[in-house]
Amino acid sequence: MSSTMDTDREPVQTFTPREFHRQAHDALGNPQIRANFRRAMDGLMTKRREVFSDWELETLRELGANIRLRALAKLPDLLEQLEANCQANGIKVHWAEDGDEACRIIRQICERHEAKAVIKGKSMVTEEMHLNAHLEAAGIEALESDLGEYLVQLNQQTPSHIIMPAIHLNTDEISEIMHDKTGTERTRDVDIMTAAARAQLRERFMAADVGISGVNFAVAETGTLCLVENEGNGRMTTTVPPVHIAVTGIEKVVEHLRDVAPLYALLTRSATGQHVTTYFNMIGSPRKSGERDGPREVHLVLVDSGRSNIYQDDELLDTLRCIRCGACMNHCPVYTRVGGHTYGTTYPGPIGSILMPHMMGLEETKDLPTASSLCGACGEVCPVKIPIPDLLVRLRREAVGEGRGNVPGAGVKRSKKEVAAWKGFQWLATHPGVWRSSTALAGKLQALMPAKMGPWTDYRTLPKPAKVSLHKLVERHQADQARAEEEQS
Amino acid sequence: MSARNNILKRLRERADGPLTAPTSDFSVVTGRGWSQQERIERFERLITSVHGEVIHTPRASWTMALAQVLEAKGIHRLALGREHPVAAEARVALAGSEVMLIDAGRDVESWQEEQFHATDAGLTSTRGGIAETGSLWLWPTPDEPRLLSLVPPIHIAVLDADKIEDTFFDVIEAHRWADEGMPTNALLISGPSKTADIEQTLAYGVHGPRELVVLVRHNEETG
């Protein structure tokens, strides 16, 4: 059965980070989203906890952080080493400063091969650059082969989670989508739906002119591209079509082959609570003379897209440790309640909030760094120990113009009103005599405090300032103590 | 300047100065001190927990176990290599049986349709196993190519029990992967293909094989 694809591939629901509040409002009021995400995140958190129970987790995380920091410390040298080793093995290496350039490079490779159909393994970096839309506009069909991505594409949406792209859909919705777009019989039987997807996509693997994939780890020492997956579509994508294009952000390099082992152990457990994924696919070269299958041509596209800017700053650099596991969003109480689409960005949740401002600018993403109570659940589970809450505070600082100014859009949130308010706070808190008088005054006037004070009181009562402040209570307490001592002596 | 040079320049002329690379202690991923028996048990427990099947067989009679698997699963068309001892021994044992033996050591272009639509199972050797994760490791060759363990709906893999090691790190180091040079493709396979993309419910056989059968061959030591 051939799948019928809609010609209009642009997502029907457009989410943007500028509309975070409205999108959050809609998501919070949608029982389906609330239930889907709560159930999914609870399951992922439990599985992660269980699968790490026989590991010295903190030691492993420390090693993971260490490996990533070592790679970042040597990044330019490792990129050159990666390039040299890949080229020596016959992999063609391309560099792109931004997403548009990467799209052009990829499109040109496709056009050189007169490609009409591209099949894609899951790649968040290609989502970042809107590659599918770019190829479609050039008359090249780009079909997602990861089941979750396939469903999301059929539904004309974007992924709502970086590991489980269709996590916002439940079984009935999926059945409806498959029936609607591919004629599959309506069913709640997951095996039937899976078998239908398998059949639909099998033909497309064979017919594809080019396969495009991401890269989980790129090993400089040996020029090896490593891919992690459960379904087999990644291996299909990188083995069946005559041309394979691998795309990666420049920060995904690791130094040594042995570095991959701890990171792989951390990745699968942090992401989905699995000991290991079905396949770990390590690609070294195109089909060599005498070999029987595999692509004739393999390309590696290294994408910068703001990463080298993040690299400049000692604190912000930690953002680049990320191995894209998704544990941060799995544990985030905000993400769990609003879902991935609310953020309107390629990467949602905590990692999105610290990464997207660099890629899109703080003007577009100004509500993301504050969309966090700084509870720290993300930092606690990050397999490479990115200090996410600290980075959120740093971005807040940049947003109000009191940082180093090296994030695009720095200062966008600085407002005269808020500056005055904080300066007022500063003045009050650095003049203790005035502070004590003010608190005394507030206490006396507590009966006059309004019952409604903005958004707080829509949902909660507001406590009234105490009649007597702690300063005063302590004063009296110490006076009582002194008097008691006097009386005793 | 090219994108390459611009990017490398930005990275090298770092505003906050050069970075110090820390050294790494890999003890936590190195060896578990498991006995041969513990390795075999753990390997089996993990790979069967994700719907892999494990069949233990004495090495000397392994082709009998293979024949039984083929019969039990109604496999009539089996793709395999020619040169690897596993393939060669299988061919000898299955000659004259009702199982049609399909030559996998051909350019895929010459038999792609057959591999995708008319092959019941693929048989491959393996280089070893990993106990920590319940994984097989394979380095495909012209004789046993990459797609042989991916395309047919059933993958039968032959693993020697004494080639199971504790961790992935151990395998990389003990077999000197970085020094010996990496092949075109190296694989870890840890079960049949699966997905949880439909409301986190597990389904098998998405794109890769829906069944993985591991024939674990034992010599006298491994029992």
Next chain:
Amino acid sequence: MTSAKLYPVRLYPPKPQKVYFFGTCLIDLFYPQAGLDGIRLLEREGIEVLYPQAQTCCGQPAYTSGYTDEARAVAAAQLGLFPEPWPIVVPSGSCGGMMRNHYPRLFADTEQAAQAEEVSGRIYELTEFLLHVCQLQLDDLGEPEKVVMHTSCSARREMGLAETGPALLARMGQVELVEQDRAAECCGFGGTFAVRHPEVSAAMVEDKTQAIEATGARHFVTSDCGCMMNIAGRFEHQDKAISGEHIASYLWRRTNS
């Protein structure tokens, strides 16, 4: 680059003769009784409590809003209030975490760097101090009751103190500590988060109050007044008869004859 150490093991000093008490601005303004009860608990252990009257706020509200310069100015005004080498006890994981973890970074590369390091090293959260330094013994004179402990995210993750509140409550003979579902999940306060993202925050506090209510307890205690303001405020808004109290007040009330 930060190496992000997780909770380095802390060696606690023997019980000192004196401590400083940093009351926090929320307690000063809204819950002063909690501060006084914390002081009394310490004094009952024979410790002299010094309360610098010039204290105001640790600066965290400005800090987490990105107004670092203003936060630093406020924090600087607190640094000089603790000149003697006595421990500084803080009845809040949030303010305690700010002063312990963030003051050194706030003052790095300034003239007060050394002072900030020194002061931050003497910061103890109240339950931490009572449990590990005072080895507090508690004689519970109250009526038997079920109670829920809400540990703030700051106490739990910034300061590594998930166990101290429950450990103190376990020493209360008439108290049955019951655990709410998803006890480690944030209550939604997050300081200015509650007013910048009110709907998400409301959804979080709603879940938290439901979880507390589902335990059957009619009372909850917490070591952070921000959380208390949030959770108790939500219960009150719904006219629910479930009350909240700072753990210092709870312990003092039930052990003070």
